[in-house]
Amino acid sequence: MESMDASRRNGSRDGASSVGRAVDQLGSSAQQVWISTRDAVGEIREAMDVQGRVDRHPYGMMLAAVGVGYVLGGGLFSRLTGRILGGGLRIALRLAAVPFIRNEFIGMMQGAGGAGDDYETDEGVGESGGKEEESASRSRKTKQTNPTTTKGK
Amino acid sequence: MEASTQNLENAARSLKERVGPQLAQARRRFTDANERVIDFIKERPGTCLLGALAVGWIIGRIARR
Secondary structure, rough: HHOOOOOOOHHHHEEEEHHHHHHHHHHHHHHHHHHHHHHHHHHHHHOOOOOOOOHHHHHHHHHHHHHHHHHHHHOOOHHHHHHHHHHHHHHHHHHHHHOOOHHHHHHHHHHHHOOHHHEEEEEEEEEOOOOHHHHHHHHHHHHHHHHHHHEEE | HHHHHHHHHHHHHHHHHHHHHHHHHHHHHHHHHHHHHHHHHOOHOOOOOOOOOOOHHHHHHHHHO
């Protein structure tokens, strides 16, 4: 009877120690996983240089994060995106067209009577090169060859 | 003509004197606020980025509807 009790006690002690060992192993492996995860996150952070980027371009990074969130939220193929892109494209086209139209207009003015000689062009002040000179000489030639057209005006 | 020009000049000068300090103060305030915002972002980059991401996500969800 005593021997049975002793063996039972021994068995329970063995079971407890094995559970304890398993818990210890689990704890140590969890710690290793935690350390390796922390290292990996640190390496990724270093590689991405988030802090440095935020230091250099704080507003740009915020905007980029908002953009990423917008895309993740499913707003990419929405009507709002279409409107924003359409408006941006329209503004960009207008801005791109303004210098051409301006130069053409200045050329026309210069050709009309030399009144626009003092206009500033994109090529420089008083510079007569490129399109404006072409259009000016074209209109001068027209005046010389067909003076009646200018007289009427 | 000369008198009206003079009047106009005087009006412009008085307007500048009245509005100038207010404009300078507004500019100073704006600069201070900007610096404070930038400092906040630099101090807590992760939080700010996550917040911006969340804001963008919410806007995207709203726009998707």
